[in-house]
Amino acid sequence: MGRAPCCDKANVKKGPWSPEEDAALKAYIEKNGTGGNWIALPQKIGLKRCGKSCRLRWLNYLRPNIKHGGFTEEEDNIICSLYISIGSRWSIIAAQLPGRTDNDIKNYWNTRLKKKLLGRRKQSSFNSGNKEHNNGMDDDSSCSNNNNSNALSNSALERLELHMQLQSLQNPFSFYNNPALWPKLHPFQEKIIHQNLQQSHNNTEEMVNQQEGAKDTKNSSKVDILENPLMNNNGCSSVVPFNGSGNNDSTNALLHSSSNMIAPRGDGVEEEGSMGIQQVCAMQSELDEILNLNSSNRRMCYIPQDQMAEADEFDCLREMNNNNGSKESNNNNLIWWSNDSSADTKSASSSSWESMSSTAPVLLPEGMFQDYELGYTL
DNA sequence: AAAGGGAGCAACCGCTGCCTC
DNA sequence: CGAGGCAGCGGTTGCTCCCTT
The missing domain is CATH 1.10.10 (Arc Repressor Mutant, subunit A)
Incomplete structure (x- = not known):
């Protein structure tokens, strides 16, 4: 038995909205607001529309300051x-x-x-x-x-x-959400993590309020802060390709990105379908190239501004900034580091983390991810 | 000029989770 | 504590326009 419909389907209009309907809805909401009840709204306005349809129309089209097309x-x-x-x-x-x-x-x-x-x-x-890695799984032998x-x-x-x-299916007890299961980190990494966990906690309300329709306050404080890598502490968006780690902090996510890709799940089940370092690396290179984010093979991460200074405390990162980032890091805290072709062909484990470590070996304590790599089936 | 096909977009559908009673 | 109602969300559908043949 399905749930009751939200409105009388027989008496509601469907399909494209007319300019008159748009005008009526817009005028009403601008004057009275939504009243917190979309279902009742069309009746008040006199529209033969489902409340959900009204909501969608308002949010996606009529709402002020909506931009359409022209994506930069x-x-x-x-x-x-x-x-x-x-x-x-x-x-x-x-x-x-x-x-x-x-x-x-x-x-x-x-x-x-x-x-x-x-x-x-x-x-x-x-x-x-032939630059592509061959995974040996091609069924068509004639290829x-x-x-x-x-x-x-x-x-x-x-x-x-x-x-x-798979990442989205990670349960709260999984590897990603259990710091105890994470590999031992460099002090800088731990410092960043602890700072951000603390600040995330402190800033929960503020960040939740920044989310449009901050209805899910409880949920956001419990989950989104942990899951949403965008919700870093200075409120600016931070983008970390390939992290998906469930960490709240972009730097942390970056630092963990490689281990996340290769680590077994916390419940002891090997993550079926998870990607090998080679694959991850190949994909990352591909996507970097595809996105044309910069010339040739480069990798990117966003690091929040407030952590840039701290990153500079460490020679390796300073060196990265000087050698690679200084020229082009003027774009949203974008840090670039070289991933030249030799790195691509150098080893089977040229993950982004390890690529970075080739520049900054101090960040990769020996054997840091070794166990995870060994346990991973390519 | 007309038909077919693809692309783009608006809107709908149904599920999920939160809130209230 | 459970049921019902609701908003929000992501996937999907279907319409329209445009290009190609």
Whole structure:
């Protein structure tokens, strides 16, 4: 037995909204507000519409300061990065893009960005040919090496999506949410984590209020702070591709990103379908290339401004900033570090973390992720 | 000029979780 | 504590427009 319908389906109009309906709805809400009850709203206005339809129309079209179309390169990058980081949580992504609606972003992703990624990825893999890793899982034995590469490349996004789905399924007792299960960290990492956990707790209310329709206050304080990598402590958006780690802090997420990819689940079950370092690395390179975030192979992360100074306390990060970031880090705290071709071909474990560590070995205590790597089946 | 197909977008559907009684 | 109602969310559908053949 299904639930009762929210409105009398027989007596409500469906389909596109007329200008008159728009005007009526807009005028009423601007004058009286929604009254906290969308279901009752159409009756008050005299519209033959479902309350949900009114709500959707208002939120997605009539609301002030709504932007339609004309997505900028920066917005593209943010959407892509966030999608990679947190998956299809459109409302959260939309919250980071003022004036954009979740529906708009969802449509934009489905119709443009995804194709852009796939299209360019295909082209990229075609051009790069043998640069692609071969996972040896191509069923079609008649395929050439190039086809093998393409097969891998074409599945990269799906694997990425699968990975994100798996991450989204992480339960509260999983590895990602159990600091006790995390590998021992460098003092800097621990410092950042502790600071942000503390500040996240302190700033819960403030951050929750920044979320549009801060209805889910309890839920946000319990879950979103932990899950949403965007909700860092200075309130600015921070983007960490490939983290999806459930950490509240971008730097932390970055620092853990590699271990998250390779770690077994906290419940002792090997994460079925999770990606190997090679795959993750290949995908990350691909996506960086696809997104055209910068020339050639580079990787990015956003680090909140208030942590930049602290990062500078450490020679390795200072060196990164000086050598790579200083030229181009003027863009939203973007830090770039080199990931030259030699790194790509150098070893089977050239994850982003390890790529970074090749520049800054002090951040990678020997054997830090060794156990996880060993336990991981490529 | 007309038909077919694809892209883009608006709107709908149904599920989930929170709140209230 | 449980049931019902609601808002919010993400997936899906269907309409319209435009391009190609």
